[in-house]
Amino acid sequence: MARYATTPSQTVGPYLHIGLPWPDGPFAVAEGTPEGVWIRGVLYDGAGAPVPDGLIETWQADPEGRFDHPDDPRGAVARPGFRAFGRCPTDANGEYGIFTLKPGPVPGPGGTLQAPHIDVSVFARGMLHRTVTRVYFPEEAAANAADPVLSSVPEPERATLVARPAEDGYRFDIRLQGEDETVFFDV
Amino acid sequence: MSTDPTTRPAPPAYARDAEVHPPLDYPGYRSTALRHPKRGLRLLPHLLTEVTGPLLGEDRISENDSDLTRQHDGEPQGQRIIVHGQVRDGDGRPVPHTLVEIWQANAGGRYRHTGDNWPCPLDPNFSGVGRTLTDDQGRYRFTTIRPGAYPWRNHDNAWRPAHIHFSLFGRAFTQRLVTQMYFPGDPLFFQDPMWNSIPDEKARERLVARFDYANTAPEWALAYEWDIVLRGREATVFEDEVDED
Numbered sequence: 001m002a003r004y005a006t007t008p009s010q011t012v013g014p015y016l017h018i019g020l021p022w023p024d025g026p027f028a029v030a031e032g033t034p035e036g037v038w039i040r041g042v043l044y045d046g047a048g049a050p051v052p053d054g055l056i057e058t059w060q061a062d063p064e065g066r067f068d069h070p071d072d073p074r075g076a077v078a079r080p081g082f083r084a085f086g087r088c089p090t091d092a093n094g095e096y097g098i099f100t101l102k103p104g105p106v107p108g109p110g111g112t113l114q115a116p117h118i119d120v121s122v123f124a125r126g127m128l129h130r131t132v133t134r135v136y137f138p139e140e141a142a143a144n145a146a147d148p149v150l151s152s153v154p155e156p157e158r159a160t161l162v163a164r165p166a167e168d169g170y171r172f173d174i175r176l177q178g179e180d181e182t183v184f185f186d187v
Numbered sequence: 188m189s190t191d192p193t194t195r196p197a198p199p200a201y202a203r204d205a206e207v208h209p210p211l212d213y214p215g216y217r218s219t220a221l222r223h224p225k226r227g228l229r230l231l232p233h234l235l236t237e238v239t240g241p242l243l244g245e246d247r248i249s250e251n252d253s254d255l256t257r258q259h260d261g262e263p264q265g266q267r268i269i270v271h272g273q274v275r276d277g278d279g280r281p282v283p284h285t286l287v288e289i290w291q292a293n294a295g296g297r298y299r300h301t302g303d304n305w306p307c308p309l310d311p312n313f314s315g316v317g318r319t320l321t322d323d324q325g326r327y328r329f330t331t332i333r334p335g336a337y338p339w340r341n342h343d344n345a346w347r348p349a350h351i352h353f354s355l356f357g358r359a360f361t362q363r364l365v366t367q368m369y370f371p372g373d374p375l376f377f378q379d380p381m382w383n384s385i386p387d388e389k390a391r392e393r394l395v396a397r398f399d400y401a402n403t404a405p406e407w408a409l410a411y412e413w414d415i416v417l418r419g420r421e422a423t424v425f426e427d428e429v430d431e432d
């Protein structure tokens with residue numbers, strides 16, 4: 001059990017754009033990589049207005065479902081040119097975009113397999129703590145149906161976690177509130 | 188628990204600490220009204236994607252990133268300060284080689300941001316952005332300028348207490364933290380919704396740096412010490428225990 005109380009979260013505030021964006025932030029895989037896909041979307045507030053002062057971060061496995069991390073019991077696997085982490089502020093229209101590789105399936109609990117997915121953190125002015133969601137892929141119907149996390153979400157809300165196909169990749173809009181509110185997780 | 192020799196420890200799970208953090212819906216901070224999920228959060232188990240995370244390195248840092256007073260030709264205005272401390276997890280383990288990013292207002296409380304137009308001059312010698320990696324003991328250190336308080340429009344005569352924004356990764360997606368460091372004895376805490384949104388008063392105090400006379404740089408800079416605690420791990424669970432639920 002944890003012995004030290006953690007430091008509380010605070011909002012990124014309205015001026016996150018001076019501190020957090022990196023020039024190469026949106027590129028979870030090197031720019032120009034042929035198998036790369038764009039995941040683009042708009043962050044909306046509860047009035048349906050785009051959020052221009054937000055930040056999206058993504059973390060995911062590589063196309064083989066591996067992580068370059070020592071806490072993966074299968075061992076760390078580095079993939080040159082692939083950072084697996086993306087970071088993009090929302091622009092004046094609430095838009096973000098992450099260029100990445102589509103992840104492979106990842107082991108889940110008890111011998112299950114998780115469908116390809118990307119973990120997403122959402123930060124913004126007006127949010128005292130990040131919210132977390134997941135992106136799943138529309139062409140993975142069978143894997144999605146068996147995914148232990150996605151299948152725990154009530155059917156009508158599941159669609160908010162599945163990206164839509166787009167010309168150069170996928171579209172994943174995020175709605176903080178409202179009728180089509182995105183499913184968010186307590187991580 | 189099985190005695191099967193093939194049972195491997197499952198990847199670590201991290202202690203949940205939701206009660207420490209401010210609620211997403213906090214009427215005192217008006218902008219939360221349209222920006223908090225209303226359906227409630229679903230519990231996400233800590234699986235491989237959650238217990239891993241980006242281990243960013245030296246390539247994110249360039250010269251002078253940890254000394255915000257040396258990023259321009261001239262010296263910035265204001266009180267020079269050293270801000271240092273240790274990043275640990277909830278089990279007390281130092282978090283080494285992890286990226287720490289900061290951003291802040293200048294001495295007069297103005298950010299170098301197009302959206303900040305409160306009538307206080309920008310400082311041509313201050314950008315207010317810093318980055319560093321913790322050392323092998325989880326220690327970080329910045330030299331900067333003490334930021335000023337600034338007004339905002341949240342409520343009548345609203346002012347933010349002086350603060351520095353901090354962003355930390357730790358070593359897992361679950362440990363990601365963005366927060367703010369405050370200065371001891373700030374008279375503006377009482378009316379600040381960011382401060383008051385933290386339910387537990389002791390937790391608020393953990394955001395306040397300690398004035399650190401011993402580490403002042405004589406005839407150069409005052410010092411503040413601020414330790415940061417990221418989420419710790421749950422007791423080790425074994426895979427067959429995980430299977431049961």
Ligand SMILES: [Fe+3]
Nearest residue numbers: 013015350352
């Ligand atoms: Fe601020």
